[in-house]
Amino acid sequence: MEKAALVSVYDKRGVVEFCRGLIDLGYTIISSGGTKRVLSDNNVPVIGVSEVTKVPEMMGGRVKTLHPYIHGAVLARRELKEDMEELSKLSLCPIDVVCVNLYPFEEKASELGDAEEEVVEYIDIGGPALIRAAAKNFRYVMPVIDPEDYPLVLSALKEGGDTLEFRRGMASKVFAALSQYNLNIASYFSRFEAGSDGASNITGVILNKVETLRYGENPHQKGAFYSLFGSVLPWNQIQGKKLSYNNLLDLDAAIRLISSLPHGSSAVFKHLNPCGVGVSQNLVEALKMARKGDPRSHFGGIVSFNGCVDKDVAQETISSFVEIVIAPSYTEDALGVFSKKKNIRVIEVDFSRCGRGDELRSIEGGYLLQERDRGVSDVREGEVVTSRKPTDEEYEALQLAWIICAHVKSNALVASDGRMALSIGAGQMSRVDAAELLISRAKKHGNSLEGACVASDAFFPFPDSVEALLGEGVKAIVAPCGSRKDEEVAKAVERLGGTLVFVRDRHFRH
Structure with a gap:
């Protein structure tokens, strides 16, 4: 074989199609365990890891890819004559693509709780070692850890997009994913030392930059917007200018309130405070009541709804200056109304995906972590x-x-x-x-x-x-x-x- 791809995944989504695409590009697929069975069952040509290492899987599959022949083929520096001669002496082909995703430790830890002996079986060893090696050697190897990236990778390999910059980005994603994985494991084990409150002694988040903002709270402060690594935002901007730092704070505050109110509500926000709230089965009337609560402060604010915005609601909304509109859905006619006001930021929110996670705030010398305020009593x-x-x-x-x-x-x-x-x-x-x-x-x-x-x-x-x-x-x-x-x-x-x-x-x- 002239070029090889090693594929060993827990999440099998899209792996068959991905491997077929690699084969079309001239790669030989090397795999093991469950991944090899899935590929074979789908008539995808595949070589077992044991055929490369000459060593069978050990300890019920606990040890498969942890072998010098595998890691050497991944870590070999292609421009270094000595590395390539060593591979040649061992009759090994360089592995140019490594596709690995990991045992779902966080999911299983949540499901199994304090059953420590069962939970530890979901700590992946070979997978992190292998994908880490590929990411380290990104100058020559394509590291792939996310099934969502399969089409992107095939396109890059096929159409000349396999650049150093692209592979560096893939490597960065690998190290971020491994950081999150290791953090989840450390957090789980530290729970047992935490005492009666049940909070982990070790915690944290890995963040992924969504975009650099024009500035922070004030023009002299730099700012950026980050999301949790691996997550998808629960809202989508349909039109309008880019959201600012202050816009994002108000957006968050408005989502928290409007998602708590009875269906058929409208709330207007300014500077993290509601300045008006109205409740009616008719959203036009709800908005009018919200504005009546404070006829001055709503100017230039965020207008939010927890029902579908139609043309009449949209027209009432733009009857006064509005920075942002938030709703779970919009009719086409409503979007047509807003499109005439190009600067209005129109946000569509999936409220079912909001309100998750804890709150983290920085203070001098540390951070404060608390549960979200989940709502008021009856x-x-x-x-x-x-x-x-x-x-x-x-x-x-x-x-x-x-x-x-x-x-x-x-x-x-x-x-x-x-x-x-x-x-x-x-x-x-x-x-x-x-x-x-x-x-x-x-x-x-x-x-x-x-x-x-x-x-x-x-x-x-x-x-x-x-x-x-x-x-x-x-x-x-x-x-x-x-x-x-x-x-x-x-x-x-x-x-x-x-x-x-x-x-x-x-x-x-x-």
Whole structure:
């Protein structure tokens, strides 16, 4: 054989077609174990690894490709006379393509949990060693670790795209994949030393750059957007200018809220805070209510929906200046409307793939890792601590305010009538300041608080906030309990004829 490709994969997707393509290009296929059986069953000519090494597979298949004849054929430096003469003496052909993917350790570790003896059997040894050798020798060898790259590799080999730059990129992908693989293994084993909290002592992520941004939060700061290595973004940009650093932050915040709201909702975001929310089976009406909550701040914001955007909704959306539109789907007519505004960024989101993973933030000297805030409690399961109970309509209004409040920067208060956010007091240093801001904004925008319901993201440390709210006509309040002054707060609400519901979950957002 003049040129060879070694193929040994756990994930068999596309491997038959890939090997047929390699054979058409003049490669001899070398394989072992399950991959060899699949190829043989599909009438793909293949040579067993044991035919090259003259050594049978050992220990039930644990040792197959870990042999000097295999690694020598991969690692030989083609321009080095001594390396090639050594291969020739051993009657070995250089291996120019190595296609390997690994045992699914992360998947199996998640499935098998603490069954350590079973989990360790999914730690791949020969595969990482082989693909690492190929990646090291990328100047001469094509390393392939991802089945999604098979068409790309065949095209490169066929059409002259097998360049040093291309192979270097493939090698980089290999080392990133191996880093993630090793990190998953280290994280799994460190769990057993972690103590009662169950969090691994070793963790981390491998990131892949999606694009370099014009700048970061401010023009003097460099910025870039990265995704988790091996993942696919849950959203797709259909049209518009490139997203900026700040756009991406707002996009994330908007997705978190709109995916939490009842179907038929619209939410408007600015600077990581919702400035309006509306709920209606008619998305045009939902958007109008969202904008009515704050008629000024929605200008130049992000408009989000959790239903299909049609032509009427699109036309209402562009009736005011909008930076970004987010929705799970759009009709062709709607996209036609947006296409007339070339700069509007139109984003399609698969909400079923959002909300996964933990949150990682950098601080001076380290990182903070936490679980995502998965949502708020059911207000109806809270404790009513006043003689007056909420009506059904008030429970609905409290629940909407409570959902929205979890997505507002702390200290936060949200007023709702069950159909929209009447006013939002966001990001204040004291809770009474948030209450006063909520009241002043409601008055400024002509949204009456008479009969409204209010949610607070954390407990009231003093009665002053509830006294101010009830003095403006608010009828019901939901807030976490836990303050030393809970009893005083409840008495103040009782005295003023309102309703107070205590819940046990807090929803700070910083």
